Amino acid sequence: MRYHVLACDYDDTLATRGRVHEHTVRVLERVSRSGRKLLLVTGRELDDLLSVFPHADLFDLVVAENGGLLYDPGERTREPLAEAPPAELVDRLRAAGVTPLGVGSVVVATREPYDAQVHEVIRELGLELQVIRNKGAVMVLPPGVNKASGLAAALDRLCLSRHNVVAVGDAENDHAFLSAAECGAAVANAVPALLRQCDLPLGREAGHGVVQLAELLLSGELDQIDVPRHDVLLGHGDQGEARLTPYGTGLVVAGPSGSGKSTVTTALLERLVESDHQCVVIDPEGDYAEFPGTAVLGEPDRAPAVDEVLRLLESPRHSAVVNMIGMPLRDRPAFFAELVPRLVSMRAKLGHPHWVVVDEAHHLMPAEVQEVPVKDVRDLGAMVLITVHPEALSPAALNLVDGVIAVGPEPGDTLGAFADALGRPAPAIEGEGDDGSVVLWRTALDAAQRVQPSPARAERTRHRRKYAAGTMSKDKSFYFTGPEQRLNLRARNLHTFVELAEGIDGDTWAYHLKRGDYSAWIRDRLGDDELAGEVEAVERDEPDDSLSRVVELIDRRYTLPAEPTRYDPDHDD
Numbered sequence: 001m002r003y004h005v006l007a008c009d010y011d012d013t014l015a016t017r018g019r020v021h022e023h024t025v026r027v028l029e030r031v032s033r034s035g036r037k038l039l040l041v042t043g044r045e046l047d048d049l050l051s052v053f054p055h056a057d058l059f060d061l062v063v064a065e066n067g068g069l070l071y072d073p074g075e076r077t078r079e080p081l082a083e084a085p086p087a088e089l090v091d092r093l094r095a096a097g098v099t100p101l102g103v104g105s106v107v108v109a110t111r112e113p114y115d116a117q118v119h120e121v122i123r124e125l126g127l128e129l130q131v132i133r134n135k136g137a138v139m140v141l142p143p144g145v146n147k148a149s150g151l152a153a154a155l156d157r158l159c160l161s162r163h164n165v166v167a168v169g170d171a172e173n174d175h176a177f178l179s180a181a182e183c184g185a186a187v188a189n190a191v192p193a194l195l196r197q198c199d200l201p202l203g204r205e206a207g208h209g210v211v212q213l214a215e216l217l218l219s220g221e222l223d224q225i226d227v228p229r230h231d232v233l234l235g236h237g238d239q240g241e242a243r244l245t246p247y248g249t250g251l252v253v254a255g256p257s258g259s260g261k262s263t264v265t266t267a268l269l270e271r272l273v274e275s276d277h278q279c280v281v282i283d284p285e286g287d288y289a290e291f292p293g294t295a296v297l298g299e300p301d302r303a304p305a306v307d308e309v310l311r312l313l314e315s316p317r318h319s320a321v322v323n324m325i326g327m328p329l330r331d332r333p334a335f336f337a338e339l340v341p342r343l344v345s346m347r348a349k350l351g352h353p354h355w356v357v358v359d360e361a362h363h364l365m366p367a368e369v370q371e372v373p374v375k376d377v378r379d380l381g382a383m384v385l386i387t388v389h390p391e392a393l394s395p396a397a398l399n400l401v402d403g404v405i406a407v408g409p410e411p412g413d414t415l416g417a418f419a420d421a422l423g424r425p426a427p428a429i430e431g432e433g434d435d436g437s438v439v440l441w442r443t444a445l446d447a448a449q450r451v452q453p454s455p456a457r458a459e460r461t462r463h464r465r466k467y468a469a470g471t472m473s474k475d476k477s478f479y480f481t482g483p484e485q486r487l488n489l490r491a492r493n494l495h496t497f498v499e500l501a502e503g504i505d506g507d508t509w510a511y512h513l514k515r516g517d518y519s520a521w522i523r524d525r526l527g528d529d530e531l532a533g534e535v536e537a538v539e540r541d542e543p544d545d546s547l548s549r550v551v552e553l554i555d556r557r558y559t560l561p562a563e564p565t566r567y568d569p570d571h572d573d
Helices: 022-033 046-052 087-095 115-125 147-158 172-180 192-197 206-219 261-274 306-313 329-350 411-422 464-469 494-501 506-515 517-524 529-541 546-557
Strands: 005-008 037-041 061-064 069-072 077-080 108-111 130-134 137-141 165-169 183-186 232-237 240-244 250-254 279-283 295-297 320-323 355-358 382-387 403-406 428-430 438-442 447-453 478-480 489-491
Touching (some): 005 206, 022 206, 037 147, 115 137, 165 172, 232 438, 250 411, 261 355, 295 306, 306 320, 306 329, 403 447, 411 438, 478 517, 489 494, 506 529
Parallel strands (some): 005 165, 165 183, 250 403
Antiparallel strands (some): 061 069, 232 240, 438 447, 478 489
16 A cells, blocks of 8 residues: 555634544544554644544554644653743733733743734744744744644654655645645635645545545545656656656666666665665666665675565665575575565565665566566555566566566667567657667557656766676676687676686687687776776787786776685575
C-alpha cells in the first residue's frame, strides 16, 4: 500500500463545533485496525483538546499547539518541540487587555482583532516570532514551527516518511501541513485557497469528508489517485517534460556497456534522494559506491549482511547502496533472494523503502529463473532494473515492468529485444534527439519518445577501489588470449590485470597492445575515458617500455594493494 499514515486536523475537519461524530470515530478505528497510523495535528492547546475530545488515545501521536508540542496518548508524555514563549511577551499582552489569551508550552494564542496589538508588542520587544492566522484565531510561535514541522517530528518518532502520509485539513494554517504530506486533502468546507491548492478536494464537509477520505484509503482507491507534484523528472522531449510516477513504477534501463545507463540512473537517484525518498541500490559491481547522500554497505574485502541493511533502513532518512563487490558471484543471487523479501516486509510495516534499484539485473534475475523475490512492484514502492540484455531477464521480472529507458546509439535494437521478450511488436520511436538522448517507452503505449535526460548536478565518479581490488563479473573482466588464442587468463580487476600482464610473454602483450584492447577495456568496461585516452596514446606509439608505462598510468590513477590479492571469491568459475 502507498499510504501508511492518516493525519487529521481537528477543528472544522475532524470535528464540527468542537465535537467528533461517533460514526467518524468508528471509521478511524477501522483505519487503525488496518495497520495504519493515525496522527492528530491541531492548533489547539493540548489540555483544551483533551477536555473536548475523549478519543485522543485512538491516535498514535498528537501534534498540538500548531506544531509546538508532541503528545503520546499511550505513554501520556508531552514533548515541547520549541522554546517556551517569552514571559515578557505574555505579560505585555495581558497588560494590553488582550483576551482571550492562551499560553501553552510553546504557543501564545488569541483571536482577531488583537493581531494588531500582538504585532506591535513583538516589534517593541524585538522578538523573533511568527504570527499565524487560522479562521480568526491568532497564534504566536517561534520561527519555523508550524503543523508541517510538527508532523515531521511525529513521523521521526514513528520511523515513518512523509511520502506515506495523507493529510486532511480546512484552514489557512494547514497549507504547509498538506504540502508536507504525499497527498494533501481538503474537506469541502475548507477555505477556498486550500481547496484550490490541495491534491484532493473532498466532496463532503468536516467529519463526513474525513470519512470519505478514510474509505478511499481503506479500499485502496487512494493509491491510484495521481499526485503530479511528486512525479520525478527524467528529462525533456518534444511534448515537454517526461516524468515518472513515484509509486508503482517498474522501469528497465537498458543499453550496451558504456552507453550511459548509470549516468541516467544516477541523475534519477539524485532527484529521488533530494526529495526525501528512501532508495536502495543493489549494486553487484560497486558502480554506485560513491553516490552522495547514501550509506554504502559492503567493501571489496567485506560483503554486506542483510540485517545491517535493514537496521540502516529503519529510519527513512537513510538511503543505502548495497555493494556486493566483495561477495562471490555465485552467492549474489541467493543474497538478493534473501534481501528483497525482507525489504518487502519492511515496506509493509513502515512504508519504506520507496525505490529499489537493481544493477546488473540480468545476473540476479536471469531468464532461466521462473520466480523472482517480488510479485508486485508496489510491494517495493517502485523499482528500476538496469541491464545490458533486457531479453536475458526472467519473464517474472519483465512482468514487473511498465516502462523502458533505452540508452545508447541503437535504442531501436534495445527496445526490439525487450519487445521480443514480451512477445509483442517493437514500438515506433517518435521525436528528435541528439547523441545524448534516450528513448522512453511506456509499455502500455504503441510508441516510444525521445527524451533529453536532465543531468545530475553532482558528477558521478567511478568507485576506484572496486576496479583496483574488487571482483568484476566475467563480461567486464579482461582476458589475455594471445595471437593464437591459446591463453584464457582472466583479469578480474586492475590488480590482477597488472599481475598477469607482468607474467605473460611479450608476444601476448604486444598482440593486445596493437589491437587497442587495453584502452577499449578501460573505456568500455571501467568507464574511465581519461585513463583510456592515456593508454591509447601508449598503444599508438608502441614504445619498448609500453608495459611499464601502462602499469605506471594505472598505478598513478588507482590505489593498488601493496600485497598480492590472495582472496578470490570466484576461484572456481
